[in-house]
Amino acid sequence: MSEQRSPGFDTLLIHAGARPDPATGARQIPIYQTTSYVFRDADHAAALFNLQEVGYIYSRLTNPTVAALQERMAALEGGQGAVCCSSGHAAQIMALFPLMGPGKNVVSSTRLYGGTVTQFSQTIKRFGWSAKFVDTDDLDAVKAAIDDDTRAIFCESIANPGGYVTDLDAMAKIADAAGIPLIVDNTTATPYLCRPIEHGATLVVHSMTKYLTGNGTVTGGCIVDSGKFDWSASDKFPSLSEPEPAYHGLKFHETFGPLAFTFHGIAIGLRDLGMTLNPQAAHYTLMGIETxxxxxxxxxxxxxxxxxxxxxxxxxxxxxxxxxxxxxxxxxxxxxxxxxxxxxxxxxxxxxxxxxxxxxxxxxxxxxxxxxxxxxxxxxxxxxxxxxxxxxxxxxxxxxxxxxxxxxxxxxxxxxxxxxxxxxxxxxxx
Amino acid sequence: MTETPSEALLRHILTTAKVFACVGVSMNPVRPSNYVARYLGLKGFRVIPVNPGHAGETLYGETVYPELSAIPADIPVDVVDIFRRSEAVPGIVDQALDRFPDLKVIWMQIGVRHAEAAARAEARGVTVIQNRCPKIEYQRLFGELRMGGFNTGIISSRL
Structure with missing residues (x-):
């Protein structure tokens, strides 16, 4: 493929993340059914654990089959990177986790899948987080709901169950003015119908269980990061902008720039929340995405x-x-x-x-x-x-x-x- | 001004350059500048550390120099990689242009930019990369970022 020519969407569906297997030449992405990966030597192991090199350690964090799906999702949504996880519900927690903390809130659309309403109105309270529900057709209400403790706006591009469409451009403008990210659940639209990052979304979450996999076979979730949000512009996102004690004081945003959110999702999110997608499920989803x-x-x-x-x-x-x-x-x-x-x-x-x-x-x-x-x-x-x-x-x-x-x-x-x-x-x- | 360098240009730099001078590299192994230097060394580049606070010490087998102009003339630096705040860029660029008549690239790390200094270097025929990390670009272009689920932009059916 000649340099500088951007492949079209249908080419990405088939090829993004899916180069021939370097070990065997296998054309279809193999299912890497393994928990762990051999280190070259002690220095290699240390560098991987310190996040100084990218590589496979343990399948709770990274797996070659899952990584192919992550790259494909990032490419389809036009993001920098993606983290896959065990379900769409897991993806929502994984998306909020780096942004939120006790006492912080997310301003959320009322038009959501019922399970999300329950997750946001009940379960996240146990982390000390909360959601402020607003009608996203009422832009003034969205603006008025944002306070000093708001860390994100959340909505669905095409809302379940009604199929109502959210004005993502307007949401992104409000989020930008408030210095907070816009998270868009793009499950119902899929990147074929809507690419939220092009409308200003910072993060895109998916239940890949639905149209992406398409055959009702496996559950899976995904968070795609646009790489466009400046996590260090304020003191609101210390998980990304401040030293991380578990990694020798490494600052994710300073160190990884536009890749920070994805690195954090793997190195902290999957490591400690453990909501990992298994390689079999990743395989079914990759097959579905091709069509x-x-x-x-x-x-x-x-x-x-x-x-x-x-x-x-x-x-x-x-x-x-x-x-x-x-x-x-x-x-x-x-x-x-x-x-x-x-x-x-x-x-x-x-x-x-x-x-x-x-x-x-x-x-x-x-x-x-x-x-x-x-x-x-x-x-x-x-x-x-x-x-x-x-x-x-x-x-x-x-x-x-x-x-x-x-x-x-x-x-x-x-x-x-x-x-x-x-x-x-x-x-x-x- | 090369804010969005082409993939071809980045590939060209990372496959033809042999010697990096890393200005402002930290001696602390968990600072990004330190492990960029270490990584480039592992990939076969010669990495000359520059840090006035640690001049004369050794980092990954190379002597640390206090400034670019102290690097011996027989070390053919291809790329000057800047790990300093943007305000410090003009002085470093001037020294680099003065010291290395055959310099090919001035590279500024993520968050480092200086349009005016970049224009001066480009007027001398030196390629300027701003707000990028050579380690991330190397990992992206030559496969490693695939392992982390990043969008490498690479579409290929070749082994």
């Missing part, structure tokens, strides 16, 4: 057809798909994810809670599961499942009210999906 563009095109095409059909059906109250002309998010979607609004959305049933439950029990092709972004079409009644732990107010804010059903449209024949919904709606509203 991401093709699958996302079909996901979007099918979602547009199904959403339009539902919108015209008298049994349906509303459809939230941001790709519909009627969506209030259409304009922002055209700017943030111009190739489509993914294939996750909700619709309201005039029959309310009872009709929703009956619908979910009546589908044949759609699978009733708590996942999204599978090749298979999926259906779930969020209020009684994924968003069950939330208060009615939180459910409403998240777009998961009792009369709402969530769909994740797969890559089957759209006509079959429509026919399945049609017969199930007939039973649900009979």
């Amino acid at each position: 991401l563009s093709l699958r996302m095109q079909r996901h979007v095409e099918n979602a547009e057809k199904v959403a339009k059909w539902l919108e015209d059906d008298p049994r349906v109250d509303f459809v939230t798909y941001a790709g519909l002309e009627s969506s209030p998010y259409k304009a922002v979607a055209d700017r943030i994810c111009p190739k489509g609004a993914s294939s996750l959305f909700t619709f309201g049933l005039k029959g309310g809670y009872e009709a929703c439950v009956k619908l979910v029990d009546s589908v044949d092709i759609f699978s009733h599961v708590a996942n999204l972004g599978d090749t298979r079409s999926l259906i779930i009644h969020s209020a009684s499942t994924t968003h069950r732990q939330l208060t009615p107010e939180q459910q409403e804010a998240a777009g998961a009210a009792p009369n709402v059903v969530r769909l994740s449209i797969g890559i089957e024949d759209a006509d079959d999906l429509i026919a399945d919904l049609d017969q199930a709606l007939a039973k649900a509203t009979a």
Whole structure:
């Protein structure tokens, strides 16, 4: 490949991080099923442990199969580096961990996956952290929520379950003015539809479990760092700007510059939190990513057809798909994810809670599961499942009210999906 | 002004240079400057340490010199690598241009920049790299950063 020519996205899907195996010439990335790696000599070991050289020590920290996936994710999102971990939930903790401390808070969108709302509103309190939830459509509310202890803004580019699109450019502007990073969960959009770093995000987190892996096989998470945030510009991020006692007083940002966050994620995050991705899971995810563009095109095409059909059906109250002309998010979607609004959305049933439950029990092709972004079409009644732990107010804010059903449209024949919904709606509203 | 040097240029420097002079290198083995010097030595470069506070001592087998102009004329320095604050750059660049008529590169570490001094060096035909680390670039271009999950930008189906 000639110098200075940047490879296109589809080439990165196949090749980024995936040069032939130096030991064997294997063309596909081998699954390095090993816990540990032999050091050349004592000096080599010491240099690795001191972070003076990059290399493999122990698979809790680094593994060649996982590293290939990390490089691929960093390349796809246009970041400097990436850390993979065991799930999307792990990725959120791993992203916040270097930024937060007791008494610090994250300003977070109310429109999130229900599990994230619970993680942020309940579990992180045990670390002394907290979240301040705001409606990210209300930019003044976002600004007003930021205080001296705020260490990040968090949102989803395309929010689960409603498929609402967040104005990332506006979020990034607010974060910049406050001197804090913007963290964007890009799970539902994938880097095929949206590249948050191009809209000013500092960090991008993923549940790779979803569209990236694509077949509903393994869980995995990832944090991509843009490398663009100046961690030393204020005293807000001592984990990155101040001496680290566990590494002889090394300062991550001073030492590693734009690679600091990724180094910290490996050397402190994975070392001490241990939420490591295993190489088998990395392999499944790498295989899935190779076909991401093709699958996302079909996901979007099918979602547009199904959403339009539902919108015209008298049994349906509303459809939230941001790709519909009627969506209030259409304009922002055209700017943030111009190739489509993914294939996750909700619709309201005039029959309310009872009709929703009956619908979910009546589908044949759609699978009733708590996942999204599978090749298979999926259906779930969020209020009684994924968003069950939330208060009615939180459910409403998240777009998961009792009369709402969530769909994740797969890559089957759209006509079959429509026919399945049609017969199930007939039973649900009979 | 070479804020974003091309991959080809960085490759060229790191495959053709033989001798680095590291100005402001620390004797403390856990300081970044020290282990950049150590790393470059491991990769086969000759690394001449420059630090007035430790002149006459030895670092990784080489005598520490108090300043660039004290380096003997028979040591053919290709790259002057600056580990000092940006304010100190002009004096170092002037000394480097004066001392080494065949100097190829002036390299400023991450966070170190000086546009005016860089322009003076470039006017003399010297390549200037600013705000970069030769260790990180070497690791990125020749594979090691792959092990850490960094975006090396390298796409290749060759072994």
